Amino acid sequence: MSTTANAVTTIRNSELGAQYGPKLVTPLPGPNAARIVADDDRLISPSYTRSYPMVAKRGRGVRVEDVDGNEFLDFAAGIAVTSTGHCHPEVVKAIQEQAAELIHISGTDFYYESLVTLSERLSAIAPMPGPHRFYYGNSGAEAVECALKIARYHTGRQNVIAFFGAFHGRTMGALSLTASKPQQRRRFAPLVPGVTHVRYPYAYRGCSGGPQEEDAFALGCARYIEEKLFKTTLAPEEVAAIFVEPIQGEGGYVVAPTIFMQELRRICDKYGILLVADEVQSGAGRTGKWWAIEHTGVQPDIVCMAKGIASGMPLGVCMTRAEIMDWKPGSHASTFGGNPVSIAAALATMDVLDREGIANAEKMGEQMLEQLxxxxxxxxxxxxxxxxxxxxxxxxxxxxxxxxxxxxxxxxxxxxxxxxxxxxLGCGETSIRLAPPLIVNQYEAAIALEILxxxxxxxxxxxxx
CATH class of the missing domain: 3.90.1150.10 (Aspartate Aminotransferase, domain 1)
Structure with missing residues (x-):
């Protein structure tokens, strides 16, 4: 075992391990958890995918306690959602204060200032030049649905391109873009027409050479669109958008090479196609920058965000260059989208991420990857x-x-x-994902890696x- 691994073992078995590690007091699942799981099996939709019988009761930071008093280290973060950790005091305070003031009035029909405030904050960190416009929904799937509709509306074109391995959501438009697992699409056809899937540059599954071969493979994946697809079955002047995850989430945490993203941008510019970055899982600072696409230097036309942007409150946002969101009143809306409580949580979340979360994600990510x-x-x-x-x-x-x-x-x-x-949690066919809250510390990370x-x-x- 390496020196690093020995150091990790020492931490786990030390007082620091007792302080920062898991604390299990019953066999798993405990009696209360077993009872609730049995009731859940009887009452709740069997479409949910549960990996193990963890029944949560409360959470603080990187720790989650179950209904039997067992404490876990959470390196799933509610599927990369609790970016500031569970129940961050600043986020909780913002939610409580807003809930006591105004819970709902619907930004679809009325106005409230926090919608504007959050839009200005997001515009300031956008990965493409402004001005920008924003649509608010309740989830990542809703943000993607908005992007799909606005791309067709703005361009007047009917077709879109997405990638094998992609996960964009489970509502019908988003599901039509999704190509992650057959069960997600099974028996739901016909889906929304006009979607063509092509190969994503999953280098580990596409080539066996070094960086040069991987770049060549990635370039080939992008160029297939122009050199094959556009010359055989799909007229480029009828393509509204290309939807891409800068890092595929459910597909296996696969990072798109810079050269691939650059080539997509070139193709989009050449044919008047919109480039949509799905940052639902990879955004909100998770990669050490506000948006994963920033690592490539490529500027998208539309960004979809959700998950970590509001620390667990339901919020999905579609951000576009202002001239793209040119639809008329009534074209698209959401009763609950961007409700005042979720907006308050997002503003508090951004404060924490700006101050410490994003820098910590970069630092701790580098340390963990070095060992891994x-x-x-x-x-x-x-x-x-x-x-x-x-x-x-x-x-x-x-x-x-x-x-x-x-x-x-x-x-x-x-x-x-x-x-x-x-x-x-797992992701893709055969991968494990590590996506802890962005406030994770070195001891929690070390203990988690030793357990893994x-x-x-x-x-x-x-x-x-």
Whole structure:
């Protein structure tokens, strides 16, 4: 084991480990959790995907307590949502004060100042030049639905391009763009027509060479659109938009190379196509910048955001260059979108992220990735480690040479981590995602990585690796 790993083990078994690590007081699930899970199985939609029986009661920072008093380290952050940690006191205060003043009046039909205030704050950090306009909904899927509709409305074109592995949401328009897992689309056809999917530059699954070959592969993925698609089945003058995640989330935490994003921008500029950046999971500072696309230097035309922008309150935002959002009153709206309480949470969230969260995401992400990149040399089932900031993917394989997917082994690692008090989630066919709150500290990160490495080693032993 490396010196770094030994240092991590020391932290876990020290007083710091007792302070910052998990605290399990019952077998999992505990009796209260087991009862609630049984009732949930009887009453709640079976369409939800639960990885393990964790029944949350309260959360503070990076810690979540269940209904039996067990405390977990949360490296899922409510699917990359609780960016400032659970119940950050500044966010809680903003929610409480706003709830006592005005909960709802509907920005669809009336005015309130905080809509303007948040728009000005977001405009100041936009990854493309202003002026900008904003649409407010309740979720990432709603932000994507808005982007899809406005792209068609503004351009007068009917077709859009998205990517295999993409996840843009489950409402019908967003689902039509989604191409992550068959079950998400199964038995819902016909979906919204006019969507064409093409290959995303998933280098680990597309080539086996070094950086030069990976760049060539990424360039080929983008150029396929112009050199094949536009010359055979899809007229470019009928394409309204290209939807892309700068880092695919559900698809496996796959980072789009800069050269790929640059080529998409060139194609969009050449043919009058809008470039839509889906930053629902990768935005709000998670990658160490406000927006993941900023790492590439590419400027989008539309940005979709949600998840971490309001620390857990329901808020989705579609931000465009002002001239794009040219539709008429009544074209699109939402009764609850941008409600005053969610706006207050977003403003407080931005304060915390500006002050400390984004810088910490960059710092802690670099530290974690430095350690994680040593794992493939020590663990035969760790095929790839990738990410930016605190959006980190670890790909589990049956064999590093064949790179065969090992989804069941990945799921077993996630389950073992839960049993040891660490909350993580899978993504893609065979990857683990690490997406802790952006306020995570070095001790929490060290303990989480030690638990995860222990779980990987256990699966290797179980599989004779």
């Amino acid at each position: 990149r040593t794992w493939p040399a020590r663990h035969p089932i760790v095929g790839d480690v990738r990410g930016r900031g605190l959006m980190i993917g670890i790909e589990i394989v049956k064999d590093q040479q064949s790179r065969d997917v090992a989804g069941l082994w990945r799921d077993r690692i996630v389950e073992l981590a839960f049993e040891r008090g660490l909350l993580i 490495e222990e779980c990987i080693s256990l699966v290797e032993t179980e599989q004779g690796r």
